[in-house]
Amino acid sequence: MTIPNVLSLLRILSLPFLFYLMGNDYPVAAFCVLIGSWFTDLLDGFIARTFNQSSKLGSYLDPIADKVVTASLFIFLTYYGRIPLWLTATVVGRDVVLLCGLLVVFMPQRFPVTSPSYLGKFTTFFQALTLLVVMSDSVPAFKGYLTRFYSPALYVTLVLTLLSLVQYVFRGIAMLRHTRTNAGSV
Numbered sequence: 001m002t003i004p005n006v007l008s009l010l011r012i013l014s015l016p017f018l019f020y021l022m023g024n025d026y027p028v029a030a031f032c033v034l035i036g037s038w039f040t041d042l043l044d045g046f047i048a049r050t051f052n053q054s055s056k057l058g059s060y061l062d063p064i065a066d067k068v069v070t071a072s073l074f075i076f077l078t079y080y081g082r083i084p085l086w087l088t089a090t091v092v093g094r095d096v097v098l099l100c101g102l103l104v105v106f107m108p109q110r111f112p113v114t115s116p117s118y119l120g121k122f123t124t125f126f127q128a129l130t131l132l133v134v135m136s137d138s139v140p141a142f143k144g145y146l147t148r149f150y151s152p153a154l155y156v157t158l159v160l161t162l163l164s165l166v167q168y169v170f171r172g173i174a175m176l177r178h179t180r181t182n183a184g185s186v
Helices: 003-023 027-050 056-079 085-109 118-136 147-184
Strands: none
Touching (some): 027 056
């Protein structure tokens, strides 16, 4: 197992600690764990590219870790009334649609590696930024500084999530058509 894969696993394994810290009123520690988790996301990509440690497992594990951590935090923060349900439903719903689409398009091909779009990457980044804005209000050093960005962050995240969903749906339809066309010509 490569170092990037270990870092992706650590990101997923950080969730119980993050939930414990958030649920037991340790906002500074929770914020630090969240920042550390995102740092491992940047670090695993850097190490994979720089030191030629890319792997097929990593191409699946990294986006899965991103989606599991992001969706889990949105759900957790919605449960505690800090993020509206409509946004969490959109974020989680998009990921469910993407997963179902991948199953439909790639199941016959045994899941070839796909690359995320720039819009998808930007959406993931903005979802993480929204989580940062929401969680920062519980950190005494940041309290009130990012509050003015709360509503704009929610709505921009909503729009980007929906746009990336539409883009991925069209991308999936095109891939499915291409696959069926190629299968019919054989």
